[in-house]
Amino acid sequence: MAEREVFDFASFRADNAHHPVSGFDYIHAVHHTQRLPADFALWMATLYWPEFMRVDDWVFVKENFDDAYYHSLLESDNSPARNQFWMNLLEVTGLFENLSVPEATVIANALAGSWNAKLASEFGPSFAQARALIDDEYCEVFVTIGFSD
Structure with a gap:
């Protein structure tokens, strides 16, 4: 190239x-x-407005869902809420490696806002919420759905 x-x-x-x-x-x-390529723009749209799927009353980003991994998590000691959290976890700093933590945080917050709007439109306003997570120690930024300590 x-x-x-x-x-x-x-x-x-x-x-x-x-x-x-x-x-x-x-x-x-x-x-x-x-x-x-044209599909790059479509994938960017999917990043901000993903397709969600419900499995066992939990919601997952379809693009990240792996049935075998999900079933292995069900056999673990994790709660279903933790499984939803881990399966939806997307590292923004891994996806866009050249972003600073503050820049990645802007992206993660925008993703969480978009995901929440779509979650509310599909499942109602009281359903699980997406949120940004910032790990300052490792300079990593994530977005995920659900579970909070």
């Missing part, structure tokens, strides 16, 4: 100082110049 010029929003805005540009213009420019 050929190396493409990588640029951030600040440099994009500076290079286009002769006219106003928005974050949406930046998204378009990155998508076009990096020649990202």
Whole structure:
């Protein structure tokens, strides 16, 4: 794969100082110049508005669900609430490795907000909630559904 010029929003805005540009213009420019496949945009949409599935009265992000792993967790000493937590755990800092913890926290909070809106629309407002988790010690940021100590 050929190396493409990588640029951030600040440099994009500076290079286009002769006219106003928005974050949406930046998204378009990155998508076009990096020649990202169309399904990349669809997967980004799925990240923020995932398909959920209910299993045994618990909710899971369908993309993360693994039936064999789920059944192995059922045989463990974990509670079903903990199983839901662990199976839905998504490391934002692992997905986007170049983000700082504060930047990843913004993403995780946006994901939690989007997931909660979808959870409420599908299952009602009192259903399990998504939330961001920040591990300052290891500089990791996550989003998951349910369980809280």
